[in-house]
Amino acid sequence: MDTFLLxxxxxxxxxxxxxxxxxxxxxxTHEIALMLFTVIVxxxxxxxxxxxxxxxxxSQVLEELQFFNLEGFLMEGVLCFMLFAGSCHMRLLxxxxxxxxxxxxxxxxxxxxxxxxxxxxxxxxxLLGLSFTLPVCLMFGSIVAPTDPIAATSILKRFHLPDGIxxxxxxxxxxxxxMGVALFIFFSGMVTAEESGGFIAVxxxxxxxxxxxxxxxxxxxxxxxxRTKDESRQIFxxxxxxxxxxxxxxxxxxxxxxxxxxxxxxxxxxxxxxxxKGKPLDLRQFDIFWGILDTLLNSVLYVMLGISFIRILQMPxxxxxxxxxxxxxxxxxxxxxxxxSIFIGPLPDGYNKPQFIKLLTWGGLRGGLSVALAMSAQxxxxxxxxxxxxxxxxxIVFFTTIVQGMTMHRVYERIQSTVVKxx
Numbered sequence: 001m002d003t004f005l006l007x008x009x010x011x012x013x014x015x016x017x018x019x020x021x022x023x024x025x026x027x028x029t030h031e032i033a034l035m036l037f038t039v040i041v042x043x044x045x046x047x048x049x050x051x052x053x054x055x056x057x058x059s060q061v062l063e064e065l066q067f068f069n070l071e072g073f074l075m076e077g078v079l080c081f082m083l084f085a086g087s088c089h090m091r092l093l094x095x096x097x098x099x100x101x102x103x104x105x106x107x108x109x110x111x112x113x114x115x116x117x118x119x120x121x122x123x124x125x126x127l128l129g130l131s132f133t134l135p136v137c138l139m140f141g142s143i144v145a146p147t148d149p150i151a152a153t154s155i156l157k158r159f160h161l162p163d164g165i166x167x168x169x170x171x172x173x174x175x176x177x178x179m180g181v182a183l184f185i186f187f188s189g190m191v192t193a194e195e196s197g198g199f200i201a202v203x204x205x206x207x208x209x210x211x212x213x214x215x216x217x218x219x220x221x222x223x224x225x226x227r228t229k230d231e232s233r234q235i236f237x238x239x240x241x242x243x244x245x246x247x248x249x250x251x252x253x254x255x256x257x258x259x260x261x262x263x264x265x266x267x268x269x270x271x272x273x274x275x276x277k278g279k280p281l282d283l284r285q286f287d288i289f290w291g292i293l294d295t296l297l298n299s300v301l302y303v304m305l306g307i308s309f310i311r312i313l314q315m316p317x318x319x320x321x322x323x324x325x326x327x328x329x330x331x332x333x334x335x336x337x338x339x340x341s342i343f344i345g346p347l348p349d350g351y352n353k354p355q356f357i358k359l360l361t362w363g364g365l366r367g368g369l370s371v372a373l374a375m376s377a378q379x380x381x382x383x384x385x386x387x388x389x390x391x392x393x394x395x396i397v398f399f400t401t402i403v404q405g406m407t408m409h410r411v412y413e414r415i416q417s418t419v420v421k422x423x
Contacts, residue, residue: 014038015299029158030295031302032405038306039398046310070304071375074368078297080246080260084238085294086149087174087264089287094167095265098348101168104340105360106175110145112336114183117141120328128320130388135190136381140389142187143374144329144396145336146180148367149173159409164348165356169363177369178258182206184373192380209254210245214262217245222270231285238267238286257369301368302401308371309398315391316384325392326399334361350419362411365400366393 015034022033095102118134118141125132149170161169182203221241225234242263246256274281315321337357347356374393378386 011300011303014041014303015296018303019299029405031298032402034299034302035306035309035398036402038303039309042307042310045307046313070308070368071372073304074301074372075376078301079369079372080242080256081239081293082297082301083149083174083177083257083260084242084264084267085290085297086170087261088238088267088290090171090174090265090268091167094163095171098164098168098171101344101347102171102175104344105168105172105337107179108343109172109336109340110176110179111183112339113332114138114141114145114180114187116332116335117144117328118187120331121324124324124328128317128324132385133191135187136385136389139184139187139191139377139380140392141332142180142183143377143389143393144325144366144370145183145332146176146366146369147173147364148369149177159412161412162349165351165359168348169360172360174261175258177261178207178210178255179203180369180373181255181257184376188377188380205253206255207258209252210249210256210258211262213248213252213254214245214259215266217241217248217259218263218266218270222267225267226270226274226281231282234281234283234286235289238290241267305368305371305397305401309394312391312394312398315387318391321388321392322395325395329366329396329400330361333364334358337361355415355419359412359415362404363408365405366397367401370397 018037118138122137221237225237245259245263249256249259341353370393374390
């Protein structure tokens with residue numbers, strides 16, 4: 001039997017059954033529930049695979065389910081569609097209004113977060129007697145620095161945050177992926193002693209090149225999109241635009257993530273422009289399709305993250321290093337936000353700087369992109385260090401998604417009460 005089809009069936013079965021159980025019983029946020037319950041399933045698979053090892057097909061399937069190619073699934077498969085779905089309905093007037101804040105957070109705070117995390121982990125590693133070099137720690141920092149757009153758009157929006165703050169969080173998460181990838185390329189070049197170019201050159205290549213590709217492809221595809229009356233063809237054209245942009249960026253060495261966001265934002269802008277010109281497009285099926293696809297891909301991703309989470313158990317000194325990774329992440333996130341907020345200017349919705357930093361620190365969820373980058377570091381460092389990087393990344397993803405995600409509403413309400421009181 002084709003194991004790909006069998007794995008697909010098992011993944012969808014977990015999405016449906018666990019989602020239904022959560023809907024009727026636990027009533028957690030959908031993505032949080034899927035990851036939490038599949039972590040439990042992953043632990044059960046670990047035990048089952050040990051018992052069934054060497055007994056044929058059952059053992060093989062269990063082994064494959066434990067170690068999904070998450071990097072390939074995300075980076076070479078569905079990331080572009082997830083980012084497009086999250087950005088094709090962005091409020092462009094709000095983006096213009098908060099461009100300064102979003103840019104400072106997506107670029108400045110991400111860079112500072114990576115550096116702060118790297119320095120903290122490097123110092124802690126010296127105290128623990130671990131053989132980390134500074135470039136390795138900085139590479140580790142670039143892996144966990146970017147916040148996750150999937151988590152931001154699918155989890156945080158359920159808490160009904162104020163429009164301005166909510167848009168800044170979503171905008172930062174969508175745009176800092178390219179920054180995170182650029183930093184990873186730069187620091188990983190230092191680790192492997194390869195010439196990756198200067199930081200400015202890497203940034204220009206990754207981000208500006210991706211923007212050019214995204215703009216050109218989107219305008220070409222939108223010419224067909226806006227003229228066809230067939231709703232299915234409109235959907236096919238949008239799929240073509242985002243996937244073509246991503247593939248071209250991969251060929252030229254640009255950031256496919258940024259190109260995907262550019263495609264989504266431009267589709268939103270061009271459809272709004274058509275309405276402004278008195279030629280509104282009927283995009284009901286388009287919106288329904290991308291909403292359903294976004295939910296499906298998010299669900300599958302969180303199931304894969306949950307099942308793969310058992311890899312953290314392979315990390316040496318698992319408890320100490322997991323706690324260290326989580327603590328360093330919180331300190332680096334708050335520190336980078338504090339530094340960036342100096343230049344942001346007035347904040348929306350009555351927030352002051354301390355309230356803003358607290359909310360975005362706890363709302364800085366991490367997800368599949370960080371795990372995929374951690375996986376791609378294999379071969380650049382020794383196996384032991386790679387297990388520490390991978391395990392630490394999983395610890396941060398689990399903590400931010402489960403612990404921070406489940407308590408985000410309570411934290412937000414506490415902060416919001418101080419905003420109302422003007423404290």
